Amino acid sequence: MQSRDGVPRAAHSFVSFDGGVRARGYxxxxxxxxxxRGRLDETPRISRGAGLSYAxxxxxxxxxxxxxxxxxxxxxxxxGRNVVEVETGITLxxxxxxxxxxxxxxxxxxxxxxxxVGGCIAADVHGKNQTRDGTFINQVEEVTLVHPAHGTLQLxxxxxxxxxxxxxxxxxxxxxxxxxxxxxxxAPIPWVEIRAAPFASAEExxxxxxxxxxxxxxxxxxxxxxxxxxxxxxxxxIQGSFVPQERAPGTTPGIAEAPVLSADGRxxxxxxxxxxxxxxxxxxxxxxxxxxxxxxxVVALADALFPTHKAQAYFQLFxxxxxxxxxxILPYAATASYVDAIRxxxxxxxxxxxxxxxxxxxxxxxxLRYTGDGISLALNMPAGADADMFMEFLDQRIIEFGGxxxxxxxxxxxxxxxxxxxxxxxxxxxxxxxxxxKRLFRSDLSERLxx
Amino acid sequence: xTALVVGASAGVGRALSEALAxxxxxxxxxxxxxxxxxxxxxxxxxxxxxxxxxxxxxxxxPEAFAERLSAVAAEIDDIDELYFPIGFSRRDDxxxxxxxxxxxxxxxxxxxxAAVTARFLPSLLRQPKARIVGFGSIAALRGRKANVIYxxxxxxxxxxxxxxxxxxxxxxxxxxxxxxxxxxxxxxxGQRLLFPVVTPEQVARHVLATEGRDFGVRFFPRFWQLxxxxxxxxxxxxxxxxxx
Ligand SMILES: Cc1cc2nc3c(=O)[nH]c(=O)nc-3n(C[C@H](O)[C@H](O)[C@H](O)COP(=O)(O)OP(=O)(O)OC[C@H]3O[C@@H](n4cnc5c(N)ncnc54)[C@H](O)[C@@H]3O)c2cc1C
Ligand SMILES: NC(=O)c1ccc[n+]([C@@H]2O[C@H](COP(=O)([O-])OP(=O)(O)OC[C@H]3O[C@@H](n4cnc5c(N)ncnc54)[C@H](OP(=O)(O)O)[C@@H]3O)[C@@H](O)[C@H]2O)c1
Numbered sequence: 001m002q003s004r005d006g007v008p009r010a011a012h013s014f015v016s017f018d019g020g021v022r023a024r025g026y027x028x029x030x031x032x033x034x035x036x037r038g039r040l041d042e043t044p045r046i047s048r049g050a051g052l053s054y055a056x057x058x059x060x061x062x063x064x065x066x067x068x069x070x071x072x073x074x075x076x077x078x079x080g081r082n083v084v085e086v087e088t089g090i091t092l093x094x095x096x097x098x099x100x101x102x103x104x105x106x107x108x109x110x111x112x113x114x115x116x117v118g119g120c121i122a123a124d125v126h127g128k129n130q131t132r133d134g135t136f137i138n139q140v141e142e143v144t145l146v147h148p149a150h151g152t153l154q155l156x157x158x159x160x161x162x163x164x165x166x167x168x169x170x171x172x173x174x175x176x177x178x179x180x181x182x183x184x185x186x187a188p189i190p191w192v193e194i195r196a197a198p199f200a201s202a203e204e205x206x207x208x209x210x211x212x213x214x215x216x217x218x219x220x221x222x223x224x225x226x227x228x229x230x231x232x233x234x235x236x237x238i239q240g241s242f243v244p245q246e247r248a249p250g251t252t253p254g255i256a257e258a259p260v261l262s263a264d265g266r267x268x269x270x271x272x273x274x275x276x277x278x279x280x281x282x283x284x285x286x287x288x289x290x291x292x293x294x295x296x297x298v299v300a301l302a303d304a305l306f307p308t309h310k311a312q313a314y315f316q317l318f319x320x321x322x323x324x325x326x327x328x329i330l331p332y333a334a335t336a337s338y339v340d341a342i343r344x345x346x347x348x349x350x351x352x353x354x355x356x357x358x359x360x361x362x363x364x365x366x367x368l369r370y371t372g373d374g375i376s377l378a379l380n381m382p383a384g385a386d387a388d389m390f391m392e393f394l395d396q397r398i399i400e401f402g403g404x405x406x407x408x409x410x411x412x413x414x415x416x417x418x419x420x421x422x423x424x425x426x427x428x429x430x431x432x433x434x435x436x437x438k439r440l441f442r443s444d445l446s447e448r449l450x451x
Numbered sequence: 452x453t454a455l456v457v458g459a460s461a462g463v464g465r466a467l468s469e470a471l472a473x474x475x476x477x478x479x480x481x482x483x484x485x486x487x488x489x490x491x492x493x494x495x496x497x498x499x500x501x502x503x504x505x506x507x508x509x510x511x512x513p514e515a516f517a518e519r520l521s522a523v524a525a526e527i528d529d530i531d532e533l534y535f536p537i538g539f540s541r542r543d544d545x546x547x548x549x550x551x552x553x554x555x556x557x558x559x560x561x562x563x564x565a566a567v568t569a570r571f572l573p574s575l576l577r578q579p580k581a582r583i584v585g586f587g588s589i590a591a592l593r594g595r596k597a598n599v600i601y602x603x604x605x606x607x608x609x610x611x612x613x614x615x616x617x618x619x620x621x622x623x624x625x626x627x628x629x630x631x632x633x634x635x636x637x638x639x640x641g642q643r644l645l646f647p648v649v650t651p652e653q654v655a656r657h658v659l660a661t662e663g664r665d666f667g668v669r670f671f672p673r674f675w676q677l678x679x680x681x682x683x684x685x686x687x688x689x690x691x692x693x694x695x
């Protein structure tokens with residue numbers, strides 16, 4: 001199909017990474033700057049990064065997804081200030097390959113190297129020490145935004161700050177983010193020592209986590225919640241710190257290209273292989289594997305940043321039917337009640353919790369970004385009616401306990417829950433409408449949440 | 452010694468420029484849009500430490516294009532490799548384009564290659580080792596109702612490269628034409644294709660791996676050779692009914 005901007009559009013079937021939303025729409029993959037300079041028409045549109053969001057955030061039924069895949073270059077590097085300018089289609093892994101030999105890295109990065117910088121800005125993602133490093137916006141100095149009605153805009157915390165803050169964490173709804181200037185941090189060494197310390201209950205794990213977030217460079221917990229009986233919530237505190245120079249391996253680790261990951265590839269298995277029995281086996285296997293990390297093991301920085309590269313088969317085990325993730329930040333005072341509620345529910349209605357992992361969070365809530373003070377707990381399970389019932393139960397607990405769910409991780413999250421949990425949801429809508437009264441940028445996520 | 456890449460800013464040209472930069476080859480890159488060229492040049496300098504000079508000019512005016520290129524080239528190192536991944540096609544190229552539109556296609560696919568080669572050939576012939584690389588298309592195998600002018604230009608390009616190879620025989624200049632199948636670029640995006648596509652990076656790797664080989668013309672991917680046989684030998688009474 002020819003389009004007015006001269007770049008072909010192809011009919012395309014989209015699926016969210018969790019397999020929860022499927023839609024037919026159009027895909028456009030511009031590869032030249034004249035596309036951004038030209039007249040973009042008013043077809044409902046949305047930017048697409050790597051398409052790895054669990055929610056349907058970068059497509060819309062009958063709408064147009066504009067892929068940034070071809071815009072993946074490093075444009076500028078200020079070695080004095082450690083600031084790098086990139087096109088936002090660049091993957092985290094490619095950017096890491098650029099920064100690492102210069103003794104730099106981005107502390108805030110999600111767990112897979114195929115994810116794009118544009119996706120990280122738009123979802124304002126978190127890394128492995130949110131308490132210390134905050135969310136992705138903290139690393140962003142400036143973005144270049146293209147909108148059919150406004151042309152090209154340069155936004156920064158100093159320049160059009162309100163639109164900058166709406167764009168970083170705006171789920172692509174303010175326009176196409178074409179380039180960004182990012183501030184990197186010093187990586188003293190490209191090696192990290194990872195230690196896994198066991199704990200006997202979820203609460204104990206959360207307490208250890210709060211201490212670890214102060215001292216370690218990376219910290220999160222893993223819990224076994226595959227059974228609601230004895231041993232529910234036991235697990236490991238996983239901490240990583242840059243290896244002291246004197247104990248570092250004498251070599252520089254190679255940084256391989258991140259393994260290919262896509263929503264379509266994830267859903268290739270026709271039948272799910274994760275049920276209650278296999279989930280328990282998987283959890284036991286993981287526990288057994290972690291024994292070797294009790295005393296500490298040294299891994300390349302890239303492996304610590306992108307741990308899912310070596311475990312991405314896990315996502316495939318859910319098969320075409322997919323999976324669900326419930327990730328929410330709970331105020332510290334509510335974590336015990338939340339975990340108790342989960343356990344009681346699972347006692348009555350057993351469900352294979354395939355993964356449970358927590359991180360500590362700090363920060364003030366603003367707009368629709370996933371941040372705040374407390375413990376962020378993520379639960380995975382195979383998709384299905386049971387999972388949906390459990391997710392609805394969790395929605396109610398989150399509202400009751402004053403928590404917030406992660407919008408980018410949940411393809412079914414209802415508008416009512418977002419409105420109840422995010423005090424700024426109304427302000428987000430108003431600010432967005434004031435900037436773009438025609439609401440040109442739309443996605444499955446924005447339609448569901450009426451943004 | 453520098454490599455000149457004409458049509459460097461996208462698709463095969465961009466991948467080729469990146470592969471050459473990774474091999475530490477100094478580059479002179481040409482295409483029509485300065486913004487695309489600047490982005491690519493910055494990337495190659497920062498990521499590979501490459502030496503890169505760019506020229507933005509419109510190949511629809513082949514003489515002016517060649518003039519600009521040779522003026523810039525005169526300021527830098529000698530050129531010993533010419534790559535022409537330049538190409539331009541239109542989806543409405545269905546035997547009804549006017550003269551200007553037809554000339555734009557002919558010039559960007561064929562005339563500019565001849566005009567630029569003419570400028571650099573004398574100095575290439577003086578090199579002990581040099582290379583001229585063109586990119587043909589399976590569209591030129593047999594005329595059909597789509598890509599009418601484009602296919603004619605690519606057929607012309609094949610003849611031009613055949614002559615060039617003959618002309619350069621016995622010198623240090625190796626002349627190669629890669630007849631490309633479907634490549635995953637803007638030219639093929641969104642089209643329903645009968646056979647598998649390859650990435651521009653695969654093309655670039657193949658081109659660099661076959662440096663110095665005096666084969667004249669070759670298909671890439673190689674399986675197109677068999678398909679080409681079938682297309683060329685298909686009896687007219689069947690061929691004329693095909694809708695492709
Ligand atoms: C294996 C795995 C591990 C993960 N780990 C974490 C984690 O540790 N922490 C965390 O916070 N998240 C994590 N995520 C979630 C992931 O970081 C986000 O969903 C991210 O937004 C995905 O980016 P993407 O490049 O795939 O973009 P897409 O999924 O294509 O898009 C995501 C959103 O960004 C917008 N967008 C993308 N590019 C642009 C652009 N150039 N301009 C404007 N808008 C744009 C889209 O419109 C959409 O709203 C993980 C996901 C996976 C699959
Ligand atoms: N893609 C395929 O499936 C396919 C199949 C068979 C053969 N081929 C051939 O393979 C080669 C590479 O194809 P591709 O798909 O990589 O092409 P592409 O992505 O469209 O890139 C073409 C390049 O040529 C430049 N160019 C085109 N017209 C120009 C002009 N008038 N002035 C200056 N520069 C111009 C473009 O730059 P600007 O944008 O600045 O104009 C761009 O750098 C071409 O010769 C093509 O014909 C392609």
